Amino acid sequence: MSFEITGKLVVKYNTVQRSESFKTREFVIEKTDDINGRVITNYIKFQSVQDRTTIIDRHNEGEMVKVYFNIKGTRWEKDGKVNYITNLDAWRMESMMQAQPGADRMPDYNTSQEAPSAGNSGDDLPF
Numbered sequence: 190m191s192f193e194i195t196g197k198l199v200v201k202y203n204t205v206q207r208s209e210s211f212k213t214r215e216f217v218i219e220k221t222d223d224i225n226g227r228v229i230t231n232y233i234k235f236q237s238v239q240d241r242t243t244i245i246d247r248h249n250e251g252e253m254v255k256v257y258f259n260i261k262g263t264r265w266e267k268d269g270k271v272n273y274i275t276n277l278d279a280w281r282m283e284s285m286m287q288a289q290p291g292a293d294r295m296p297d298y299n300t301s302q303e304a305p306s307a308g309n310s311g312d313d314l315p316f
Contacts, residue, residue, distance in 0.1 A: 194218070195256075196256075197251065201248075202216060216234070216245050235279040236277065244282045248282060256281075257282070258278055259280065261276045
C-alpha cells in the first residue's frame with residue numbers, strides 16, 4: 190500500500206553503505222497541522238534504499254516536498270527479546286515549490302508606462 194505526505198524537508202543525511210550490496214539514506218520532513226486552533230508539528234523520518242537513495246539529491250533543505258512511501262514492518266528477535274521495527278520507505282519525492290504569482294501570464298503591453306530613456310532627448314529614436 191502506498192502513502193503520500195507533504196511537508197518541509199528539514200534534514201538530509203548522507204547515504205550509508207550497510208553491506209556490499211545494500212545502501213540506505215534517511216531524511217526528515219516537518220509536517221505542521223492546525224488542529225482546532227492548536228498548531229501541531231511532527232518530524233517524520235523516512236528512509237530510501239538502493240537506487241532510490243538519489244531521490245533526495247535534487248531537493249534542498251527548507252523546500253516543500255511531497256513524499257510517496259510504503260510502510261514496512263519487521264519482527265526482530267535477539268536473546269529471547271522480540272522487537273518490532275517500522276520503516277517509512279520513500280520511493281519518490283516531488284517539489285511543491287510554486288511558481289511566482291502571475292509568472293504564467295503574458296505581460297500587459299497596453300500600459301501607459303514609457304520605456305526607459307537611453308540617454309536621448311526629445312523625439313529622437315535610438316536607431
